Amino acid sequence: MTVTLALATLALSDVAIKPIDYGGTHFYRTSHALCIADDVGPNGESAFGNSVRTLAADLIDRCGFPRENVVVLDRGQATATRIRQELERLEDPRRVQANDRVFIALALHGEVDSGSGFFLGATPTKNATHRTNPDDYVPMAAVRDIVLKGIPAKHVMLVSDACYAGSIVDEGVGVPSPNASVKDQAQLPFRAIWAGTDAVSAAITNDSLKSTRFLGRLSSELEFLTKYKQGWVTAKDLFGRARSEIALPWTPVARGSFLFAVPKSALYDEQETLADTVNDARLQSSLEICNEKLLRIKALQVLLALVDEKKAPLDHARILGELGSAYFDTAKGSDANAALAIGIYRSVIPFMRSHGQAELAARALANLGSMYSMLGGPGDPARAIDCMKEAQRYYTRESHPLEWARTQATFAKAVAQSQSSSSEAARIAAPMLTQAIELARNKVSSNELAIMLNELGILLVNVDDTQAASCFESALAIVSERNDAEFWAKLQNSLGRALKGIKALPHHRAALTVFTEDSFPEAWAYTQFFLAEALFDSPTGDSESNSEEAIRGLRKALPHIHRETDQITWTSCRVLLADCLIRRPMFDLKAANESMTEADHLLSEVESGMDKDREPEPWAHAHVVTSRLLMLQGKKVEAVAAAQQALAALSEEKNPIPWMMTQLQLGEVLAKSASPRSQQTMAPAVIAMRAAQSVANRLGNKDVIAYASLLLASIQASYPEGYEAARQDCLKALSYYTRESHPRNWVAAKSMEGFIWFWSGENTAHQRESDEKAIQCHLEALAAVEENSESAALIHFNLGQVYLDLSDFKNAREHYTLARDIAKRLGYNPTIVERAESELRRIKST
Known part of the structure; x- marks a missing residue:
C-alpha cells in the first residue's frame, strides 16, 4: 500500500490548516436519550433491540451522554404505556432544560390506518384489532408533537425505524445544512425527525449486523465519525454519511444543529482511536469540510498521511478504502479520479484478504466492479463481471442476501454493457436484475429499490417499452419530487423515453422543472435532447412548431454534452438536430439552404470521430440521416449508397430495431431514385419495405407496421400492377391510424386511399364510381x-x-x-x- 500512500500526500499543501477555537466551551448543560425497542416478537426481531442498545452505548461512550440520563426500554419493557410515560418525562422542565440536548431512537412495529401512523407497544394483546385497546399503541402524530413542541431542550432529534415510520412526517422534507459556525449552531434551535422508511414501506433488517438497516447504519457512521473526526460531530456530518438509508429526513427547525461529540473528547478509549496520535488542529480543520465531495478527498488524504501504516495497518487500509470511495463519488467526468479509485481498490483488496478481512475485501471488489461498470468502454465490462463474480463468492444469496442482490444488480449492468446490442443486453441481463429486485424488495431502502427498478427499465427501453414504463412508474411511486427531486427528475426522463412521442412530452417537461440550465447544466442538456426526441416522434400537434422547439432545444444543449465523456449521446444529439433541420418545412429557399448547410456540417463533424465496429447503431443512424440529406440535394446515387452502408453495419438479429428503421429509409430512397417508375424498378424498394414490416410484425411494433404499410401503398400506387396491393396496405395503415391518435399520418393515408381510387379506376367501367370514392377520401382528409x-x-x-x-x-x-x-x-x-x-x-x- 505504499504506492497509494503517496497519492494521499499529494494534496496536503492545498488544505488550509487552521485550528478551530471552541474556547473550551461545552455547549450543553446535560444530555438525555430515550432508546426504545420492541424485541419480544418472533422471526429474529431482536434486531430491533440490538439497534437501540448499540446506539445507547455509542451515545454514552462516544458522545458524552451521562449514563444515568440514557433510558433503554427493551426486552418487553416497551409497552405503549411506558413509552408515553418516558416521553412525558422529557417534557418535564424540571428534568429537561433549555440548554440541553435530547436524542430519541425508536425501533418498533408500526401500522397505518386511514393515513395515520401508530407505533405498537410490546403488549400481549397484539392482534388485528389491537387499536381497540389504547394501552397497545402510541399515535405517531402524538410523538411528533412532543418532539416539536413539548420537549423544552434547544436541540431535539428523533430517529425512527418502524414499518411506515414516514407517517410521522407530515410537512416539507429538509436536510440539516446550517452555514453558521459550530458555536452558533450550538446556540440556535434545532428539531429533526429522520425516518428509516416512508409512509408505505416496512422496516428493513440487516442480516449481517443483526440490526435494523437504518439504525445500524447510523450507529456505524457515528462510530466512524467519533473515532476519526476531532471536533464536533454534527447532524449534518451524520446525514452526509448515512443519507442513502434515510428515507425521510425532516428538519422543521434547522437554524442550529444537533452536536454529537465534543473536541478532544476523553469519553472513549484513547487506545481505540488513532486520532489521539495526530495533530488535532490539522485533522479537525480538514475534516470540517468532509461532506463536500472534492474537499472530502483532501480531508481523507490528510487523515491517511497521519495514520501510521506499520502501527495500524488495518485502520490504514480502511481509511484508504474510504478514500477510494471518495474518488469513486467524483469519478464521473474525471478520468484521473476514476484511475485513482481503481488503483486504491486494487491495492486494498489483496491486503484485506491477507489479513482475514473477507467482508471488507468483498465490499472493495463490489466497489471496484461498480467503478469498471460506470466507466464502460472496451474491456471494462469484462473486468466488472470478474469483480462481481469474485465478490459473490463471499456475498452468497444464502449468507448475505442483501449484499448479493446489490452486487447482482451491478453484475447485470456489466453484462448488459458487454453485449453488442440493446436486445441482447435486455435478454441476458434483465432476468439477472429481476432476480436482484425480487430478493431485495423487502430488504433494501425504498430509494435503493427505486434505483434497481430504474436500472431494469433502462435495460428494457426500446426492447420492451411497456415493461420499461412499468418499471419507471413503480420507481416513481416510491420517489417523490419533495423527497429526492434530482432522482425524481431522472425517473421522469426515463419514463418519457419508454413512452415516446406525445406521451413522453409531459414527463420531460416535468424533469425540466428540476433540471434547469443554471443548476444542472448537463442534466438539463440531456433532458432537452430527450424532449427533442419526443417532439420529433410526436404524431400529433403542429409539426412545424414541434420541429422548431426541438431545434431550439438541441442547439442550446450541444455545448453541455461532451464527446470525451459521452460519445454516443454527443453523436445522437447532433444527428437528431441534423434530421430535424432536414425535415423542417422548406418554404424559404434561403432558409432551406442554411438548414441543409448546418445539417451537412453536423453530420461531417459526427462522421469524423465515429467507429463503425464499436458503435454500429449510432454510426448507422448518422448514415441514414446523411442519406436523407443527399436525397434532398438531388444526389440520388449517393443517398442510396449511404442507406446501404448504414444497413451493412447492422444485423437483423443483434440490432433489430435500427435494422428495421434503416430498411425503411433504404426503401424510401430506392423508390425516389427509381426511373421510370414500374413494377420492376420499384421491386428493390418493395423488398426493403417488406423486410422492415416483417421485423415489425415479429416485434409487435404497430407504429412501424402501419408506417411501412403507408410507404408501401405510396410505392405500389405508382404502377398499375401495384394498385390492389397498394389499396390493401393503405387499409392496413388506416386500421391503426385514426384522426385523433395520429392525425398527420391518418391524413396521408386517407389522401393515399383517394389517390389509389382515382388511378385504379382510370379507363375502366368503374371510373365514375372510383372517382366519387376518391373525392370522399380527399374531402375527409381536407377536413382534418x-x-x-x-x-x-x-x-x-x-x-x-x-x-x-x-x-x-x-x-x-x-x-x-x-x-x-x-x-x-x-x-x-x-x-x-x-x-x-x-x-x-x-x-x-x-
Whole structure:
C-alpha cells in the first residue's frame, strides 16, 4: 500500500490548516436519550433491540451522554404505556432544560390506518384489532408533537425505524445544512425527525449486523465519525454519511444543529482511536469540510498521511478504502479520479484478504466492479463481471442476501454493457436484475429499490417499452419530487423515453422543472435532447412548431454534452438536430439552404470521430440521416449508397430495431431514385419495405407496421400492377391510424386511399364510381388539416384532378385555384403552383 500512500500526500499543501477555537466551551448543560425497542416478537426481531442498545452505548461512550440520563426500554419493557410515560418525562422542565440536548431512537412495529401512523407497544394483546385497546399503541402524530413542541431542550432529534415510520412526517422534507459556525449552531434551535422508511414501506433488517438497516447504519457512521473526526460531530456530518438509508429526513427547525461529540473528547478509549496520535488542529480543520465531495478527498488524504501504516495497518487500509470511495463519488467526468479509485481498490483488496478481512475485501471488489461498470468502454465490462463474480463468492444469496442482490444488480449492468446490442443486453441481463429486485424488495431502502427498478427499465427501453414504463412508474411511486427531486427528475426522463412521442412530452417537461440550465447544466442538456426526441416522434400537434422547439432545444444543449465523456449521446444529439433541420418545412429557399448547410456540417463533424465496429447503431443512424440529406440535394446515387452502408453495419438479429428503421429509409430512397417508375424498378424498394414490416410484425411494433404499410401503398400506387396491393396496405395503415391518435399520418393515408381510387379506376367501367370514392377520401382528409397548410394545397390539387376527370370544371377550377394560392402564399413547392396554373389554363380554354 505504499504506492497509494503517496497519492494521499499529494494534496496536503492545498488544505488550509487552521485550528478551530471552541474556547473550551461545552455547549450543553446535560444530555438525555430515550432508546426504545420492541424485541419480544418472533422471526429474529431482536434486531430491533440490538439497534437501540448499540446506539445507547455509542451515545454514552462516544458522545458524552451521562449514563444515568440514557433510558433503554427493551426486552418487553416497551409497552405503549411506558413509552408515553418516558416521553412525558422529557417534557418535564424540571428534568429537561433549555440548554440541553435530547436524542430519541425508536425501533418498533408500526401500522397505518386511514393515513395515520401508530407505533405498537410490546403488549400481549397484539392482534388485528389491537387499536381497540389504547394501552397497545402510541399515535405517531402524538410523538411528533412532543418532539416539536413539548420537549423544552434547544436541540431535539428523533430517529425512527418502524414499518411506515414516514407517517410521522407530515410537512416539507429538509436536510440539516446550517452555514453558521459550530458555536452558533450550538446556540440556535434545532428539531429533526429522520425516518428509516416512508409512509408505505416496512422496516428493513440487516442480516449481517443483526440490526435494523437504518439504525445500524447510523450507529456505524457515528462510530466512524467519533473515532476519526476531532471536533464536533454534527447532524449534518451524520446525514452526509448515512443519507442513502434515510428515507425521510425532516428538519422543521434547522437554524442550529444537533452536536454529537465534543473536541478532544476523553469519553472513549484513547487506545481505540488513532486520532489521539495526530495533530488535532490539522485533522479537525480538514475534516470540517468532509461532506463536500472534492474537499472530502483532501480531508481523507490528510487523515491517511497521519495514520501510521506499520502501527495500524488495518485502520490504514480502511481509511484508504474510504478514500477510494471518495474518488469513486467524483469519478464521473474525471478520468484521473476514476484511475485513482481503481488503483486504491486494487491495492486494498489483496491486503484485506491477507489479513482475514473477507467482508471488507468483498465490499472493495463490489466497489471496484461498480467503478469498471460506470466507466464502460472496451474491456471494462469484462473486468466488472470478474469483480462481481469474485465478490459473490463471499456475498452468497444464502449468507448475505442483501449484499448479493446489490452486487447482482451491478453484475447485470456489466453484462448488459458487454453485449453488442440493446436486445441482447435486455435478454441476458434483465432476468439477472429481476432476480436482484425480487430478493431485495423487502430488504433494501425504498430509494435503493427505486434505483434497481430504474436500472431494469433502462435495460428494457426500446426492447420492451411497456415493461420499461412499468418499471419507471413503480420507481416513481416510491420517489417523490419533495423527497429526492434530482432522482425524481431522472425517473421522469426515463419514463418519457419508454413512452415516446406525445406521451413522453409531459414527463420531460416535468424533469425540466428540476433540471434547469443554471443548476444542472448537463442534466438539463440531456433532458432537452430527450424532449427533442419526443417532439420529433410526436404524431400529433403542429409539426412545424414541434420541429422548431426541438431545434431550439438541441442547439442550446450541444455545448453541455461532451464527446470525451459521452460519445454516443454527443453523436445522437447532433444527428437528431441534423434530421430535424432536414425535415423542417422548406418554404424559404434561403432558409432551406442554411438548414441543409448546418445539417451537412453536423453530420461531417459526427462522421469524423465515429467507429463503425464499436458503435454500429449510432454510426448507422448518422448514415441514414446523411442519406436523407443527399436525397434532398438531388444526389440520388449517393443517398442510396449511404442507406446501404448504414444497413451493412447492422444485423437483423443483434440490432433489430435500427435494422428495421434503416430498411425503411433504404426503401424510401430506392423508390425516389427509381426511373421510370414500374413494377420492376420499384421491386428493390418493395423488398426493403417488406423486410422492415416483417421485423415489425415479429416485434409487435404497430407504429412501424402501419408506417411501412403507408410507404408501401405510396410505392405500389405508382404502377398499375401495384394498385390492389397498394389499396390493401393503405387499409392496413388506416386500421391503426385514426384522426385523433395520429392525425398527420391518418391524413396521408386517407389522401393515399383517394389517390389509389382515382388511378385504379382510370379507363375502366368503374371510373365514375372510383372517382366519387376518391373525392370522399380527399374531402375527409381536407377536413382534418389546417386551411392554409402544405397538406391542404396538395389535397386541393388532387381534388382538382379528380373533378377534372369527371368533367366537373367548376369544382376543378375552384380546387386548382386554392392549391395554387395556398402554395404561393406559403412559398411552397413551385411545381404545384406551375401545374395548377397549367390545369387552370386548360380548363379556361375548354
